Amino acid sequence: MAEIEIKLERANVEELFSRYKDIIGKDFPGYRNHVYRTITYAMHFLGNDPKLERLVETIFVYHDIGLWTDHELAYLEPSETVALEDNQKYEWGLDPEVLRGGIHWHHKIFSYKGQHQNIVEACRKADWIDASKGLIRKGLNKSAIKEVELAFPNLGFHDTLLRLAKDYGGSALIGGIKVTRGIVKW
Template identity: 75%
Template sequence: MSQIEIKLERPRVELLFAKYQEVIGDDYLGYRNHVYRTITYAMHFLDNDEQYEQLVETAFVYHDIGLWTDRELAYLEPSEILALSDNAQHQWGLDPDALRGAIHWHHKISPYKGPHAKVIEACRKADWIDATKGAVRKGMSKEHIQQVEQAFPNLGFHDTLLRLAKDYGGSTLVGGVKVTLGIVKW
């Protein structure tokens, strides 16, 4: 079993978050750790190939951000728009189709098989691992998941998602249905 590389500091992630930290507010540390966990898993699936690192880091900073910036339960499109806009405005040079795809397909239930499949599929699997708190492992060992969760504690992130579903949807049930219809891809 290969070791999982855990980077405790990611300067690009912190730089990208700086613009949005205030709007995320009290939910910031929980979301930040979710982002670090998912980046770690995705990069492991990509054999820590540096050619994907900026894209993966950027995609995960933005992947759920529409929950806070647009206060939307169907947050994929608002998150994509922000990521693509910032990519163009700041001339990061990330492939817009790969960036959009990593965000758009991260809740897809079945494997992604389209353009940029390697990186999009790594991001999809990484988010499923973290969204389920490791119940769905996508080939990741329990030991690796425990190491990553220890490095980046949950800090109530999953509770935050339930709270936002209730706040934006009127109830946890209605919010949960709206989230499912708005973000889950088949």
């Protein structure tokens, strides 16, 4: 597999985030870096195809956004809704089915098979790598993951997820169960 390409700045990502930075609030730096890490991994799996870059960037800016916009632990559908509404409102022209699929299936445990499989599967694998802090590598070597993590430090992102599970669920245990039931797909 080719060496991983790291882009420290992505104008499209920053523009997309500009609408939500205040809503995400203190969690923004950690979420931003999570988004940059996942984009980097997904684009690597897609051979850094420039034709897919804007779509992948948009999927990842929006993939967890429902945590903050809707204060929901079952945040996939709210995240999809916000992404699809913005796609239409701002006339980005992104395929709504690919946008929805990349968000909807990013927590799928087993490989995704279906429409737009290459993009959805790249996004799914990328999020699993980052969610597991590199314990699940999906074919990437440890040094590539470390390089990406050094470029975009965690900044407490995983702690934020635990805090939100507790805040929205009433306790870490109940929140964890709600998150698992609401977002994990087989």
